[in-house]
Amino acid sequence: xxxxxxxxxxxxxxxxxxxxxxxxxxxxxxxxxxxxxxxxxxxxxxxxxxxxxxxxxxxxxxxxxxxxxxxxxxxxxxxxxxxxxxxxxxxxxxxxxxxxxxxxxxxxxxxxxxxxxxxxxxxxxxxxxxxxxxxxxxxxxxxxxxxxxxxxxxxxxxxxxxxxxxxxxxxxxxxxxxxxxxxxxxxxxxxxxxxxxxxxxxxxxxxxxxxxxxxxxxxxxxxxxxxxxxxxxxxxxxxxxxxxxxxxxxxxxxxxxxxxxxxxxxxxxxxxxxxxxxxxxxxxxxxxxxxxxxxxxxxxxxxxxxxxxxxxxxxxx
Amino acid sequence: xxxxxxxxxxxxxxxxxxxxxxxxxxxxxxxxxxxxxxxxxxxxxxxxxxxxxxxxxxxxxxxxxxxxxxxxxxxxxxxxxxxxxxxxxxxxxxxxxxxxxxxxxxxxxxxxxxxxxxxxxxxxxxxxxxxxxxxxxxxxxxxxxxxxxxxxxxxxxxxxxxxxxxxxxxxxxxxxxxxxxxxxxxxxxxxxxxxxxxxxxxxxxxxxxxxxxxxxxxxxxxxxxxxxxxx
Numbered sequence: 001x002x003x004x005x006x007x008x009x010x011x012x013x014x015x016x017x018x019x020x021x022x023x024x025x026x027x028x029x030x031x032x033x034x035x036x037x038x039x040x041x042x043x044x045x046x047x048x049x050x051x052x053x054x055x056x057x058x059x060x061x062x063x064x065x066x067x068x069x070x071x072x073x074x075x076x077x078x079x080x081x082x083x084x085x086x087x088x089x090x091x092x093x094x095x096x097x098x099x100x101x102x103x104x105x106x107x108x109x110x111x112x113x114x115x116x117x118x119x120x121x122x123x124x125x126x127x128x129x130x131x132x133x134x135x136x137x138x139x140x141x142x143x144x145x146x147x148x149x150x151x152x153x154x155x156x157x158x159x160x161x162x163x164x165x166x167x168x169x170x171x172x173x174x175x176x177x178x179x180x181x182x183x184x185x186x187x188x189x190x191x192x193x194x195x196x197x198x199x200x201x202x203x204x205x206x207x208x209x210x211x212x213x214x215x216x217x218x219x220x221x222x223x224x225x226x227x228x229x230x231x232x233x234x235x236x237x238x239x240x241x242x243x244x245x246x247x248x249x250x251x252x253x254x255x256x257x258x259x260x261x262x263x264x265x266x267x268x269x270x271x272x273x274x275x276x277x278x279x280x281x282x283x284x285x286x287x288x289x290x291x292x293x294x295x296x297x298x299x300x301x302x303x304x305x306x307x308x309x310x311x312x313x314x315x316x317x
Numbered sequence: 318x319x320x321x322x323x324x325x326x327x328x329x330x331x332x333x334x335x336x337x338x339x340x341x342x343x344x345x346x347x348x349x350x351x352x353x354x355x356x357x358x359x360x361x362x363x364x365x366x367x368x369x370x371x372x373x374x375x376x377x378x379x380x381x382x383x384x385x386x387x388x389x390x391x392x393x394x395x396x397x398x399x400x401x402x403x404x405x406x407x408x409x410x411x412x413x414x415x416x417x418x419x420x421x422x423x424x425x426x427x428x429x430x431x432x433x434x435x436x437x438x439x440x441x442x443x444x445x446x447x448x449x450x451x452x453x454x455x456x457x458x459x460x461x462x463x464x465x466x467x468x469x470x471x472x473x474x475x476x477x478x479x480x481x482x483x484x485x486x487x488x489x490x491x492x493x494x495x496x497x498x499x500x501x502x503x504x505x506x507x508x509x510x511x512x513x514x515x516x517x518x519x520x521x522x523x524x525x526x527x528x529x530x531x532x533x534x535x536x537x538x539x540x541x542x543x544x545x546x547x548x
Binding site: 036037038039040054095096099100197198201202210212213215217218248249250251252 | 453454456457458459460461465466468469472473474475477505506507508511512515
């Protein structure tokens, strides 16, 4: 029932020490009786950067655009409805509205673009990169370059990155922290057990999340309302890194790396909206975009040939 | 008399099962039947929690009405096992069978949420920190926003996350303190225990004062419509 008293693994000892250092208010006595987890994703990244506090967003025209960007991060469909095709909000994968180190912070991305990306084999500007989020992670439509949504998100990212040296694409805290390679190949059945014990209470047994009165509280992890097959989170390795550092909420680094890999495999071993780069068949789409060990697209998992759902459905706002 | 009540209760219960199987929305049926005939066990609860399960803010008896049934049932089991320590509730919960616990939990979950204005207002010096913790959290300290799991406005998300609105500041404060010092445990995955340990006394005071001052009418939304399937 309660997991508080579970044996603390050696790897977690350093996390506990780190969490004491980062959060002085946690007393030593408290740490002894409990966790097993770090307060946030930043703890193991070595990040020392502190983005500005949202209360300091300037009260002027620029500040309004920064605030709109922040609003889009928290309530994506409400503030950018014409570009969002699912139930997700940016904040689901960018903790604290894109401010948290180790949770793909926007400040880390801001100082790293323009950059060449193997994903589309060209140099991407920051706006190009944001377009990809809407097309894949939000299963929606790319906001045109120069559109208000992209100006707002760029303004917010720029504002968050205040004081950071530009061009440092290796800055500590960028993206999701690396995770050790799994000792055993990631596994669907083991992943399901991890999911049921740690994730289902929020994301539901069927992975479709939970809503209250039409508002998504816990995001769907697979199915029609989740990210599509082209999204970064569809890569098992990316998902494992995110989960290890960020999930469950308030219990960063509480899963073992193996558990994170297994549950990432389980999540990405389910059906989701078609890759918008559809090449006319599952095999052709896998060959062109998914031919690597981190994508289960076009492979058979749990008896299902993933991605075999026909052409992408047209975007409906 | 007692036998008669039990008989009535059984009839109502089977009637309810019948409605269940006919596919009517259980929420509607549950509420209607519950209002018509409280189960006999509820008489003991009403003395403190009120006939409508609205609680008594002044005495820090919590609201039960409209909270998720599985959450309510779990609390009775935890009171009985001692994982949630409370002298009165332990005595109340221990004699109950699992079936009686389920009946009570379903009954109170089906009651309408009180629409009364909040009895408490948030002191000016606590407002800003309280609102921040409830709506945005303090991720530097490892404290997620209350609303991130308890739903927008703190209306609750079935089956595991109870509403935070319509409870007194003192009751909420007592719970965070109990998680901190270990007199309340058994929360799913230790989620609240973990968070409570990261909250200072000032944080606890601010966020509970802020939550207690929120309009409870938002809480009528506290039913889960899960996207695409059963729980």
